[in-house]
Amino acid sequence: MTAGAEQERRIRVLIAKPGLDGHDRGAKVVAASLRDAGMEVIYTGIRQTPQMIAEAALQEDVDVIGLSILSGAHLELFPRVVDALSERGIGSDDVLLFCGGIIPRVDWEAVRELGFRGVFGPGTDTREIASFIREQLPTLPARAL
Amino acid sequence: MTASSALAAGGDLADGIARGDRRALARAITHVERDDATGRAVLAALYPRTGRAQSVGVTGSAGVGKSTLVARLAAEQRRRGRSVGIVAVDPSSPFSHGALLGDRIRMQELTSDPGVFLRSMASRGHLGGLAESASGVVDVLDAAGYDVVLVETVGAGQDEVEVASATQTTVLVTSPAAGDEIQSMKAGLMEVAQLLVVNKADLAGADTAVQQLLALLAIAAPRAWDPPVVKAVARSGEGVEELADRIDEHQRHVRDARHADAERRTLVEAQLVTLVTAALSRRALAEARRSGALGSLIDEVVARRRDPRSAAEALLAGIAATAAGDPAED
Structure with missing residues (x-):
């Protein structure tokens, strides 16, 4: 292996858990599976505020943000994450957003309207998430080169 | 990305960093980490301020x-x-x-x-x-x-x-x-x-x-x-x-003024050695992979018709033979 020549773009993904969920097994499984799919995954741990998530996304210059939530507060917290991101000039047109955890189907439309292109419930095959990222990332209109 | 647009993008990022734009900073780090043309332009623009x-x-x-x-x-x-x-x-x-x-x-x-x-x-x-x-x-x-x-x-x-x-x-x-x-x-x-x-x-x-x-x-x-x-x-x-x-x-x-210069020279020397080592191996191997020379040299060494050191020399000689210009530009 050589430096540079193979320094092809590695997809950088932030996996974050907003709110007060106490456990993060799902998030860790997703993080590990994306690593195994060749991505660089930044995992921030539990109990993240929207500001912390947005700041991590900015500093880490990620291509993708995945939010995992189990508490049922997604319609409270996701808009606040999206706002905190846009305060920093990050929009769903240049960073790919997806979410997972316990998100009832009736809320999927609302979540999608916030800019989350993918919603993955319990039992999702993790390979599906990796393919989703590879397919969707190139279609972002304002993705930085 | 062309060399001139990479230079412009690097200059923009450097300006953004000077203004305290944290996103420009994060982006610049990505390019530097990727070691692409924009990253090199950013570093060239920023270095006097380090x-x-x-x-x-x-x-x-x-x-x-x-x-x-x-x-x-x-x-x-x-x-x-x-x-x-x-x-x-x-x-x-x-x-x-x-x-x-x-x-x-x-x-x-x-x-x-x-x-x-x-x-x-x-x-x-x-x-x-x-x-x-x-x-x-x-x-x-x-x-x-x-x-x-x-x-x-x-x-x-x-x-x-x-x-x-x-x-x-x-x-x-x-x-x-x-x-x-x-x-x-x-x-x-x-x-x-x-x-x-x-x-x-x-x-x-x-x-x-x-x-x-x-x-x-x-x-x-x-x-x-x-x-x-x-x-x-x-x-x-x-x-x-x-x-x-x-x-x-x-x-x-x-x-300390008495040895700051020597310390800094040591650091810069170590950096240059690292950079040259990386750049040389990148150039030698990228070109040899593209031309297929790497494969045939490996074949020769595997068959013991050639020894690894002379194969390495042949790879290095290949750099001199190709035009300057880094194959890993973008």
Whole structure:
């Protein structure tokens, strides 16, 4: 292996858990599976505020943000994450957003309207998430080169 | 991307960083890490503004408490009114080339502090590549105005020795449990560390570990700076203030007019050696892969018709034969 020549773009993904969920097994499984799919995954741990998530996304210059939530507060917290991101000039047109955890189907439309292109419930095959990222990332209109 | 547009993009990012635009800073780091044309343009534009920050590398084996110590040290620097940039390096998987970067978990309290910029970096397993990009990232954070830049690297191998060339002060962290390891540290990191920390000093054996380190230092070649040994308990913060003081002392030493120039020459030489090594192997191998020369040379060596050294010479000769210009431009 050589430096540079193979320094092809590695997809950088932030996996974050907003709110007060106490456990993060799902998030860790997703993080590990994306690593195994060749991505660089930044995992921030539990109990993240929207500001912390947005700041991590900015500093880490990620291509993708995945939010995992189990508490049922997604319609409270996701808009606040999206706002905190846009305060920093990050929009769903240049960073790919997806979410997972316990998100009832009736809320999927609302979540999608916030800019989350993918919603993955319990039992999702993790390979599906990796393919989703590879397919969707190139279609972002304002993705930085 | 063409060379001129990369130059323009690099210039824009450098301007953004000068204005304090944190997103431009984050983006610039990505390009530097990727070692693409934009990244090189950013570095060229920023380099005259570097040299203000105190850069500190923290290394040691897995499990000695580096992340916790770095978090404490960063908090101590904040208490002293200094802004802090942190580069936390974790290994890439040799199989998938992916990485799971979890340093933000252990640095939770710092992540909502606007005076701290934390960037996770995967080692990417490239020959010389880690040190190459780490020194570039340190330069970018330095030029962005961070007073202190901390680089945390895992392990105690060759890569980490090279990373030491990216920072002025290298701190080697061990723990009382790492007694055997200290014994085996005869060469390598001991030579590049300017400060030694025995972390988890509340555990039994801490004083023995300190004695072992001092004994090893006593037999090292005499040098202008004698590495002090600091006992610390990162979990409680004990010893962290002393560590920060010692780092300041070493920084005064490297910036002392009597030998600042020599210190800096040594650092720059190490950087150039790393960069040239990486660039040479990149050029030689990329061209040989493209032309198929690499495959045929491997065939010849496998069949024992040629020896590896002359095959390597042939690869190097190939660089001279091709036009200058880096194949890994974008």
